[in-house]
Amino acid sequence: MxxxxxxxxxxxxxxxxxxxxxxxxxxxxxxxxxxxxxxxxxxxxxxxxxxxxxxxxxxxxxxxxxxxxxxxxxxxxxxxxxxxxxxxxxxxxxxxxxxxxxxxxxxxxxxxxxxxxxxxxxxxxxxxxxxxxALTQYLTGLPNSGGFLAFATRKVISGEITKYNSYYFNLKGFGLINRRFGADETDNIVRRYARALLEFCEEDEVVGHLGGDNFVALIRKERTGDFLNLLQKTTVYGIRDGEQVPVTISAVAGVYDIDDSLKNPGQILGRSSIALSVARSLSNEPFLFVTKEMSTRVYREKQIEDRFEDGLLNNEFKVYYQPKVDTRTHTLIGAEALSRWLCKGEYVYPAEFVPVLERNSFSIGLDIYVIEEVCRTIRKWLDEGLDPVPVSVNFSRSDLTDERLADQILEIINKYDLDLSYIQIEVTETATSKEKGLITHFLTKLNGMNIASSIDDFGTGYSSLGILRDLPVSTIKIDKSFIDNEVLTRRDEIVLKNIIQMAKELDIEVITEGVERPDQIEFLQRVGCDLVQGFFYDRPLTREEFEDRLKNKTYNI
The missing domain is CATH 3.30.450.40 (GAF domain)
Incomplete structure (x- = not known):
């Protein structure tokens, strides 16, 4: 050789x-x-x-x-x-x-x-x-989204993909682990967790890490129960003060039972993430399987999120005005500003888009837009010689974390040189003590600026009677649930009469919303509430329709 x-x-x-x-x-x-x-x-x-x-x-x-x-x-x-x-x-x-x-x-x-x-x-x-x-998450060495989809694509091509369930899962209490162990050791804990996931996986399965506390997996369907058990409780350890401390990690998971409706590998991530979004909003659900209804709903919410900014820029949001009426004289005494969204020729109603905006902290953009539009419109009415009525503008509870919100409201009112009496700020009664603190701070600030305020849906939230005592509000709006019964009883009358009497003694105006029937009007007059809002008098009106109503403020009832 x-x-x-x-x-x-x-x-x-x-x-x-x-x-x-x-x-x-x-x-x-x-x-x-x-x-x-x-x-x-x-x-x-x-x-x-x-x-x-x-x-x-x-x-x-x-x-x-x-x-x-x-x-x-x-x-x-x-x-x-x-x-x-x-x-x-x-x-x-x-x-x-x-x-x-x-x-x-x-x-x-x-x-x-x-x-x-x-x-x-x-x-x-x-x-x-x-x-x-290029296909690996740097912290754990697990496949990233690209690596995960590459594996999934091979299974789609081979025709084996329907043998798998797809999981999109998020670790619970990740922030607490970070605060307890610090960033560096938390990274080590995530690596150990990743290793535990890898040890569970067989050769023809994959688990991926999208970054932070978000993971994905493709696991054979016959091992579904075992994998869900692993996600509900996996114990690793962290080092603190030189000692090993057990760390139990639980995850919330969205699960997609892959079937023949799959059109492309990207849907594997998309559909399981939809189920995760729903599972995370349900605190008692550790995992949720995707359904067609979920897919439709989340797709619609994504459309709302993606279109919102352009909607504001293009003035697609229209302000409607629902009259408030004094039932003794059937006279228009105020209005509530309500937003409607004309998106690509289709009306989207607040019940659909407002919760989405609130979850994503987008609502403040809409609420500022509405008050600006209301102030601009009132200025126009004054300049044209019309006699406006006070208009209440809703602000979401999620807006109240902005320390400058009250100042912004005052700046907008002053920008249009309006008397403060033309604007009332309306917030919904809170369901938690934490939010009550935010509302109290906000309303106190408005009160110091001499801007009137109102509590919406009164009687449905946290410690309602305490609001009468603690919050500096001008008006409370009684929730329609108090008058919704087909037959209004003596008990209904006693409860409402006492709330109204207390409010009036505290110099707080009372108005009831959702009034649609003559018997409701009679009932409210008996218990001492003469101001109402609802379809009995008017649906929400366009600006032009409301201008006609301002010219003749009396209803022919």
């Missing part, structure tokens, strides 16, 4: 491809038989690093010669190691029968070949890492 020529061919084979692992068998076949090499192995021991978050331990046979007879025994005749860029170690071992007797030149030749191979392995791992990094 011409060692120089053989070594050149050996190098050519390894250099002819980026995949050294695939080529090494052919390369070593050039030299191994003549030297009685029976086997060559490769051990990789890579520590946990940013590049390899879960570490890597592999034992591979990269060349295997003819089977030894029962009488023959092989031993390691040569061993060579190389340190990796992550400060790990790769070791190649050359096996040959125990009676092998290499000359010094042959031994040196084999050693040269092994060293060349290790250099190529180093190059191969760098290329592999670069390719893998």
């Amino acid at each position: 011409d060692k120089t020529i053989t070594l050149e061919k050996f190098v050519q084979i390894l250099s002819g491809t980026e995949n050294t692992m695939e080529a090494c068998g052919d390369a070593f076949s050039l030299i191994a038989p003549a030297l009685q090499i029976s086997r060559i192995t490769l051990d990789m021991n890579i520590p946990e690093t940013r590049q390899t978050p879960t570490g890597e331990v592999r034992h591979l046979t990269i060349y295997s010669g003819e089977m030894l007879s029962d009488e023959e025994t092989e031993i390691v005749w040569l061993e060579e190691s190389q340190r990796t860029f992550e400060n790990g170690m790769i070791t190649a071992r050359v096996y040959a029968p125990i009676e092998t007797n290499w000359s010094p030149d042959e031994r040196q030749f084999i050693l040269s070949a092994i060293r060349i191979f290790l250099i190529h392995i180093g190059r191969f791992r760098l290329v592999e890492l670069v390719q893998k990094s």
Whole structure:
């Protein structure tokens, strides 16, 4: 064997491809038989690093010669190691029968070949890492969205995808873990959690990490129960004050039972994320399977979110005015401003878009838009010689975290040179003590600016009677649920009469909403509430329709 020529061919084979692992068998076949090499192995021991978050331990046979007879025994005749860029170690071992007797030149030749191979392995791992990094989440080493979808696409192409359930899950209490252990150790805890997920997965399953506390998985359907149990409770550990502390991690999951309706791999993530969105809004649901109704609803909500900013810029939101009437004289005494959204020729009503905007903290943009439009309109009426009535403008509870909100409201009123009596700010009664604090602060600030305020849906929230005592409001609006019964009883009358009497003694105006029937008017007059709002007098009116109503404020009842 011409060692120089053989070594050149050996190098050519390894250099002819980026995949050294695939080529090494052919390369070593050039030299191994003549030297009685029976086997060559490769051990990789890579520590946990940013590049390899879960570490890597592999034992591979990269060349295997003819089977030894029962009488023959092989031993390691040569061993060579190389340190990796992550400060790990790769070791190649050359096996040959125990009676092998290499000359010094042959031994040196084999050693040269092994060293060349290790250099190529180093190059191969760098290329592999670069390719893998595009499809891998850096913290955990799990597939990112690209890596997850690449796996899913292969299963779609092979026709096996309907054998899987898709999971999109979010860790509960992640912020608490962060505060308890600090950012660095929390990263370690997430890595350990990722390793636990990996240990559960079989070779034909995948779990991915989208970043933060968001994960995805494709798990065979027959293992659904086991995987959901894992998501509900997985115990890892964190290091605090030098000691291991058990950390139990639970997740909220959306599950998509993949069926033949799947059109493309992207739906695998989309549909399971829909179920997760619904599950997260239901605090008692640790997981939820996607349904067609969920998909339709969430798609609609996404449309609302995506279109909202353009809707404001293009003045697609129209302000309607629902009259408030004094039932003693049937006279218009005020109005509530209500928004309607004319989106691409279709009206979207507040019951549909307001909850979406509130969840995403977009509502303040709409509420500021409405009060600006109301003030502009009142200014127009005054300039045209009309006699406006006070208009109440709703502000969402989610708006109240903005410290400058009251100042913004005053600036807008002053911008149009309006008397403060023309505007009333309406907020909905809160359901929590925390929100009550925000409302109290906001209303107190408005009161100091001499801007009237109103509590909407009075009687449905947190400590209603306490509001009469604690909040500096000008008006309370009795919720329609108090008068919705087909037959209004003596008990209804006693409850409402006492609320109204207390409010009036505190110099708080009372108005009832949702009034639609004559018997409701009679009932309210008996209990002392003469101001109403509802379809009995008028539906919400366009600006032009309300202008006509301002010209003749008396209803012919």
